[in-house]
Amino acid sequence: xxxxxxVRDWLDERFGWAEMIAPLRKKTVPxxxxxxxxxxxxxxxxxxxxxxxxxxxxxxxxxPTANEAFESVQxxxxxxxxxxxxxxxxxxxxxxxxxxxxxxMFSVLFLHAYRKPRELTWVSGMALLFLVMGFGFSGYLxxxxxxxxFATKVGTDIAGQVPLxxxxxxxxxxxxxxxxxxxxTRFFGLHVAxxxxxxxxxxxxxxxxxxxxxxxxxxxxxxxWSAQPVERREMKFxxxxxxxxxxxxxxxxxxxxxxxxxxxxxxxxKADPFAPAPxxxxxxxxxxxxxxxxxxxxxxxxxxxGEALGILxxxxxxxxxxxLPFLEREGSRRARQWLFGAxxxxxxxxxxxxxxxxxxx
Amino acid sequence: xxxxxxxxxxxxxxxxxxxxFVEYLLGGGLLxxxxxxxxxxxxxxxxxxxxxxxxxxxxxxxxxxxKPNAGKIFRFGNRPGLLVLTPEKEYRALAATCxxxxxxxxxxxxxxxxxxxxxxGIYDLNGRNVSGPxxxxxxxxxxxxxxxxxxxxRRKTSLRTPCESCSHRKTENA
Amino acid sequence: xxxxSLKLLLRTLGILLxxxxxxxxxxxxxxxxxxxxxxxxxxxxxxxxxxxTTEQFTADIHSQKGFTCANCHGGDPASxxxxxxxxxxxxxxxxxxxxxxxxxxxxxxxxxxxIRRYNPxxxxxxxxxxxxxxxxxxxxxxxxxxxVCTDCHSVHGIRPASDSRSSVHPVNVAKTCARCHAxxxxxxxxxxxxxxxxxxxxxxxxxxxxxxxxxxxxxxxxCHGNHGAAPPGVASVENVCATCHVFQAQLFDTSRHKEAxxxxxxxxxxxxxxxxxxxxxxxxxxxxxxxxxxxxxxxDGDAGFAAAANMRAQLDGLVxxxxxxxxxxxxxxxxxxxxxxPKLNQAxxxxxxxxxxxTIHSFQPGRVAEDIQEGLKASSxxxxxxxxxxxxxxxxxxxxxxxxxxxVLVLIALRLYIRKIENPNP
Numbered sequence: 001x002x003x004x005x006x007v008r009d010w011l012d013e014r015f016g017w018a019e020m021i022a023p024l025r026k027k028t029v030p031x032x033x034x035x036x037x038x039x040x041x042x043x044x045x046x047x048x049x050x051x052x053x054x055x056x057x058x059x060x061x062x063x064p065t066a067n068e069a070f071e072s073v074q075x076x077x078x079x080x081x082x083x084x085x086x087x088x089x090x091x092x093x094x095x096x097x098x099x100x101x102x103x104x105m106f107s108v109l110f111l112h113a114y115r116k117p118r119e120l121t122w123v124s125g126m127a128l129l130f131l132v133m134g135f136g137f138s139g140y141l142x143x144x145x146x147x148x149x150f151a152t153k154v155g156t157d158i159a160g161q162v163p164l165x166x167x168x169x170x171x172x173x174x175x176x177x178x179x180x181x182x183x184x185t186r187f188f189g190l191h192v193a194x195x196x197x198x199x200x201x202x203x204x205x206x207x208x209x210x211x212x213x214x215x216x217x218x219x220x221x222x223x224x225w226s227a228q229p230v231e232r233r234e235m236k237f238x239x240x241x242x243x244x245x246x247x248x249x250x251x252x253x254x255x256x257x258x259x260x261x262x263x264x265x266x267x268x269x270k271a272d273p274f275a276p277a278p279x280x281x282x283x284x285x286x287x288x289x290x291x292x293x294x295x296x297x298x299x300x301x302x303x304x305x306g307e308a309l310g311i312l313x314x315x316x317x318x319x320x321x322x323x324l325p326f327l328e329r330e331g332s333r334r335a336r337q338w339l340f341g342a343x344x345x346x347x348x349x350x351x352x353x354x355x356x357x358x359x360x361x
Numbered sequence: 362x363x364x365x366x367x368x369x370x371x372x373x374x375x376x377x378x379x380x381x382f383v384e385y386l387l388g389g390g391l392l393x394x395x396x397x398x399x400x401x402x403x404x405x406x407x408x409x410x411x412x413x414x415x416x417x418x419x420x421x422x423x424x425x426x427x428k429p430n431a432g433k434i435f436r437f438g439n440r441p442g443l444l445v446l447t448p449e450k451e452y453r454a455l456a457a458t459c460x461x462x463x464x465x466x467x468x469x470x471x472x473x474x475x476x477x478x479x480x481x482g483i484y485d486l487n488g489r490n491v492s493g494p495x496x497x498x499x500x501x502x503x504x505x506x507x508x509x510x511x512x513x514x515r516r517k518t519s520l521r522t523p524c525e526s527c528s529h530r531k532t533e534n535a
Numbered sequence: 536x537x538x539x540s541l542k543l544l545l546r547t548l549g550i551l552l553x554x555x556x557x558x559x560x561x562x563x564x565x566x567x568x569x570x571x572x573x574x575x576x577x578x579x580x581x582x583x584x585x586x587x588t589t590e591q592f593t594a595d596i597h598s599q600k601g602f603t604c605a606n607c608h609g610g611d612p613a614s615x616x617x618x619x620x621x622x623x624x625x626x627x628x629x630x631x632x633x634x635x636x637x638x639x640x641x642x643x644x645x646x647x648x649x650i651r652r653y654n655p656x657x658x659x660x661x662x663x664x665x666x667x668x669x670x671x672x673x674x675x676x677x678x679x680x681x682x683v684c685t686d687c688h689s690v691h692g693i694r695p696a697s698d699s700r701s702s703v704h705p706v707n708v709a710k711t712c713a714r715c716h717a718x719x720x721x722x723x724x725x726x727x728x729x730x731x732x733x734x735x736x737x738x739x740x741x742x743x744x745x746x747x748x749x750x751x752x753x754x755x756x757x758c759h760g761n762h763g764a765a766p767p768g769v770a771s772v773e774n775v776c777a778t779c780h781v782f783q784a785q786l787f788d789t790s791r792h793k794e795a796x797x798x799x800x801x802x803x804x805x806x807x808x809x810x811x812x813x814x815x816x817x818x819x820x821x822x823x824x825x826x827x828x829x830x831x832x833x834x835d836g837d838a839g840f841a842a843a844a845n846m847r848a849q850l851d852g853l854v855x856x857x858x859x860x861x862x863x864x865x866x867x868x869x870x871x872x873x874x875x876x877p878k879l880n881q882a883x884x885x886x887x888x889x890x891x892x893x894t895i896h897s898f899q900p901g902r903v904a905e906d907i908q909e910g911l912k913a914s915s916x917x918x919x920x921x922x923x924x925x926x927x928x929x930x931x932x933x934x935x936x937x938x939x940x941x942x943v944l945v946l947i948a949l950r951l952y953i954r955k956i957e958n959p960n961p
Contacts, residue, residue: 057402057405057406060405060406067416067417068416068417070416071416071438074873074875075409077873078873078875079409079411080405080408080409081401081404081405081407081409082401082402082404082405083405084873084931085401085405085931086401086402086405239956240953240956240957243949243952243953244949244953246949247946247949247950247953250394250942250945250946250949251942251946253398253942254939254942254943257935257938257939257942258935258939260935261931261932261934261935262932262935264870267873270416383948383951383952383955384952386944386947386948386951387945387948387949387951387952389944389948390941390944390945390947390948391945391948393941393944393945394938394941394942394944394945396941397937397938397941398938436876436879439875439879440879441879441882458882462889463882464886464889464890465882465883465886478886478890479886479889479890479893480780480781480782480893481781481782493779493781494751494779496747496749496750496751
């Protein structure tokens with residue numbers, strides 16, 4: 001008996017290993033013309049794991065105080081062996097992860113995978129999306145460079161415009177009235193402890209739900225396959241889909257390495273809270289559509305403050321998005337078409353606004 | 362046969378040698394790729410020789426680098442600093458950028474003062490601008506000797522040397 | 536209340552009241568009212584030219600030290616009766632004639648023992664200096680249009696020169712001089728130009744003083760003297776500039792220009808840099824191009840022309856080398872390489888350039904070359920470091936290629952493996 005078989009038996013005698021992994025052996029993934037979209041969730045998970053790994057490595061050298069943060073990142077980029085690689089991978093993977101998370105969400109939307117019984121999978125996934133954006137916002141400040149400092153200032157200013165709770169929210173986020181070392185400490189704690197903890201729990205939940213309900217099939221195909229059962233094609237998860245997923249992960253890793261080496265993430269200049277804001281301050285691309293929208297809204301719409309209106313609209317949209325599955329009556333084609341249309345509109349709006357934000361200057 | 366054993370489909374017994382080429386390629390490839398990921402990580406874990414002391418502290422020199430009544434330029438963050446060992450064997454450290462037009466300065470062992478070669482500005486070892494065009498005194502730093510290392514640290518409070526004894530221009534009695 | 540206790544109460548109150556009255560009479564409240572100044576009582580509400588406001592008077596350093604109107608004008612400030620307060624008996628002088636002003640001020644300000652009682656470090660030679668000045672000499676000869684003490688220091692609201700509101704504070708001196716010297720109508724009887732203030736206002740010294748707040752920057756009095764104000768004169772201009780620009784003057788003294796200028800009665804420094812409209816010098820001033828000052832005297836063929844061209848070429852060479860190094864360093868930085876060390880070292884090269892621009896004043900290409908060489912050494916070291924950084928960047932890309940290779944290997948192997956397990960062997 002070879003080594004693998006011996007280990008397998010050892011685990012089996014104590015934990016019932018074979019019984020535990022039996023469902024995994026039976027797990028299948030539907031195969032159809034939209035199957036490629038199924039990889040996005042896994043890639044997002046992979047990128048999260050990359051972030052945890054590179055993040056832990058960065059933690060070995062990063063110093064989270066206003067005085068030392070910038071220099072410690074500079075130290076990592078210049079003195080620590082392969083520090084430039086770890087840091088650039090961390091920055092690039094962050095952006096890629098936001099992209100794949102959004103892509104995963106939209107593909108689930110358009111493939112209608114959120115419908116009954118997978119409502120909670122959708123909700124947990126949306127919560128994860130918000131957490132990912134929180135990761136992006138908090139992590140961006142950590143190098144404490146000029147761009148990050150002012151982007152955080154603007155971002156928290158916007159948060160301060162939320163009606164009723166805005167002022168308190170701003171103070172809570174900033175750890176004070178202004179963006180200072182206290183903000184950095186707070187964001188650091190969020191970024192390396194609170195958010196990872198919550199995310200891990202939610203991922204566990206999300207994966208457990210996916211495991212429970214299996215992979216969904218778009219309604220049109222489901223109808224086809226019910227009519228012609230012989231047309232139904234399923235791929236075994238292990239080893240077939242898993243190996244393909246592994247290929248996707250390796251491709252993502254290759255892309256990350258290439259980006260890190262060919263387009264390293266810049267360091268910028270150390271933030272000076274007393275210097276005036278440089279021209280053209282803007283947030284990272286994944287907040288750009290909101291930022292640009294707020295810039296376009298006039299200062300006052302009738303009697304309502306423009307910025308507050310914008311924030312309320314986005315918050316409302318986020319809430320609607322969160323409870324999307326519950327807005328659709330089961331089997332209602334009209335509702336489904338409406339939601340599909342809303343999805344197209346949202347995607348188009350975000351894409352156009354993001355491009356506009358960069359072009360308009 | 363064990364009655365509790367679950368009947369699972371284990372892969373087929375090993376195929377003949379040439380058929381195992383793909384497996385070898387895959388195994389070999391995976392190992393090579395892991396090695397190419399692991400190597401940078403392992404190198405990363407080893408701390409570099411020049412430690413990051415933060416922007417407020419730097420190792421300026423080692424004991425023995427300077428003779429008494431001599432000075433040395435060292436790098437402090439993004440700007441140069443000047444470390445001086447006085448004839449009385451005391452270490453002094455100041456910013457080495459002239460407050461007039463930003464030239465880098467030096468220690469004059471004949472004057473026992475800091476001198477700017479560009480326009481003949483002179484500062485004493487407390488950083489006070491005593492002669493020539495410089496309009497403001499220099500920032501001074503704390504020096505600690507730890508073993509063989511001479512550590513220069515930015516002062517915690519932003520107390521600068523007093524300006525009242527600037528002898529460059531007295532406006533009252535002109 | 537019994538009758539007896541009522542009496543006691545009244546008696547106590549009476550004593551207390553008496554006590555209060557005595558206290559009031561002896562209280563220091565009286566001493567707090569200012570000493571009677573009948574002059575100010577009337578003159579503070581009179582219009583110009585007899586008016587002196589209370590604000591002016593209290594701001595004046597003299598009144599703060601305890602002097603009053605009578606100390607200069609005579610008279611009796613204690614009396615309200617004009618015939619007494621402004622009477623001959625009290626020594627009233629009335630308005631002081633302009634020609635008498637310096638002597639009046641000097642009656643205290645040249646008295647060292649007197650001034651020592653108030654400010655021991657205040658100088659007491661202003662009047663003797665004034666007598667050597669153009670203003671003082673013309674005044675003695677009967678021209679009362681010239682400046683006297685009160686013209687510059689103002690007359691009733693005199694502040695010390697260190698007070699930034701004073702008309703003789705360094706930042707305000709030029710404006711004070713310009714009150715006459717920039718007024719072409721007022722200066723009609725005199726043979727000097729009136730464009731000095733306009734020229735000075737465009738100068739780098741004016742900018743240093745007013746914009747950068749550098750109080751050591753020169754104003755009119757720095758070069759011309761304040762009380763002994765007179766133009767330096769051709770032979771001494773260089774000495775005046777040399778009080779601050781030491782190196783340039785020393786170098787100039789070793790150059791051939793010193794003798795040549797003296798022979799031609801040309802002032803040092805001013806000939807090339809002007810006296811009032813001193814601009815920030817640029818490399819364009821040196822050389823044989825149209826804007827250069829050298830070609831005012833030198834022409835093609837003479838040694839000076841060649842030297843000028845040589846020195847300019849050297850400066851340009853160093854500027855170019857610094858830019859080249861900077862460009863490579865910027866490229867390296869853009870690619871993500873860390874070059875803060877060499878970037879800092881560029882300051883050394885720039886310092887050498889600054890020094891070379893000072894050494895120009897020796898007008899000897901050999902001496903300029905020493906500084907230029909130092910600069911070239913530093914900039915080439917930085918260029919080298921920049922190239923090394925770019926090489927390191929390329930090394931990283933090779934490392935990337937290796938790991939990408941292993942990744943591609945794995946991808947191919949996976950593809951083959953998948954194909955293998957999904958297509959059963961024939």
